[in-house]
Amino acid sequence: MSQPLFTLLNTRPMDQAEALTQQVQWHHGQVISCPSIDIQWVVSQDTIFDLSESIDKIIFISANAVRGFLKSVYYPSYLDASKRTQKPIELYAIGRATQQSGFAHQLPLSVLSQTDFDSESLLAHPVMQSIHQQSIVIVKGEGGRTLLETTLKARGANVQLLEVYRRVPAPFCMQSWLKFEQSHRPILLLTSMESFTFLLKHLVELDSNYAELSHSKWRFLTETIVFSERIKNQMQAQGWQGSIRVVIEQSNVGILDTLLATNS
Structure with a gap:
């Protein structure tokens, strides 16, 4: 050999x-x-919100965020909202692997960069500039960076975090x-x-x-x-x-x- x-x-x-x-x-x-690392899915949330209400954008941080979202109580709410809303909820992924994970489960995620796949590149795109009073959900794991949340809030968005998994040793x-x-x-x-x-x-x-x-x-x-x-x-x-x-x-x-x- x-x-x-x-x-x-x-x-x-x-x-x-x-x-x-x-x-x-x-x-x-x-x-x-x-x-x-092992991935543990977060079943319950300390802060419960209604995803069937008016949501403008959902941002998925990772492929694990996609998997956790599909396992969460919020996925049925998203499906219900998608059927009833006149304006489709915009779905975004930080990177291509996350996008592909969404595609595999009929979540049409868009990426906003063709070169760099990180929070900075997402935030630099024109789509993430004029977001005053928009309602944005960030689907992520527990902990991690706060740049995306703090920047979107500073631009006037109403940001809610949906933490659907945690990393454990x-x-x-x-x-x-x-x-x-x-x-x-x-x-x-x-x-x-x-x-x-x-x-x-x-x-x-x-x-x-x-x-x-x-x-x-x-x-x-x-x-x-x-x-x-x-x-x-x-x-x-x-x-x-x-x-x-x-x-x-x-x-x-x-x-x-x-x-x-x-x-x-």
């Missing part, structure tokens, strides 16, 4: 990891599964990590800051030297691939010394393209 081009530690949640694993293997990469896959340390051209994938934080906590329990991000324990890594400049900057601010690449696009295709560019 020929040697793989590289070895990816796939830290995505278990139910979201398989498609990426298959694509990487197709391109002669090895994949070691080691989820650092997954059990540590110690054997997978030990195998990863000995692998050919090891590349670490981090899709969120929580992914890194949860993984780091487990690693420090395994070996306290991991707490120092400039320590030689980390030097076995060929590359670390992250989902945003924000994650890269936060890791470097904490002392990370290794090479970091930001994905070309926040999707499996973007991850794969970045991997292949790294190993070309």
Whole structure:
């Protein structure tokens, strides 16, 4: 059996990891599964609002936001409102992976950028400028950035948050990590800051030297691939010394393209 081009530690949640694993293997990469995050769906809300009332826009932050919305009590209200309203509710996604998740469930999500897929790009689009007194729902996970909410409110919109999932630490896959340390051209994938934080906590329990991000324990890594400049900057601010690449696009295709560019 020929040697793989590289070895990816796939830290995505278990139910979201398989498609990426298959694509990487197709391109002669090895994949070691080691989820650092589990997704828990939020069933109830502290603040209940009626989605069947006049809503102008709904913004989905992630593919998990789409899945959580479909599981929530608000999805039937959205369907009811869609049938009764004279003006269709505008549906938006931050990125293409979120858009595709919506398409798969008959949610016609629009993206407002063809290059950068983040809150800043969404907010820069003309559609998000003249929104005074519009009612906007942001579907997201618990916690996370507040830029979208605060900016839309500053522009005069009535913004409501619908938090439909939370990220929690997954059990540590110690054997997978030990195998990863000995692998050919090891590349670490981090899709969120929580992914890194949860993984780091487990690693420090395994070996306290991991707490120092400039320590030689980390030097076995060929590359670390992250989902945003924000994650890269936060890791470097904490002392990370290794090479970091930001994905070309926040999707499996973007991850794969970045991997292949790294190993070309």
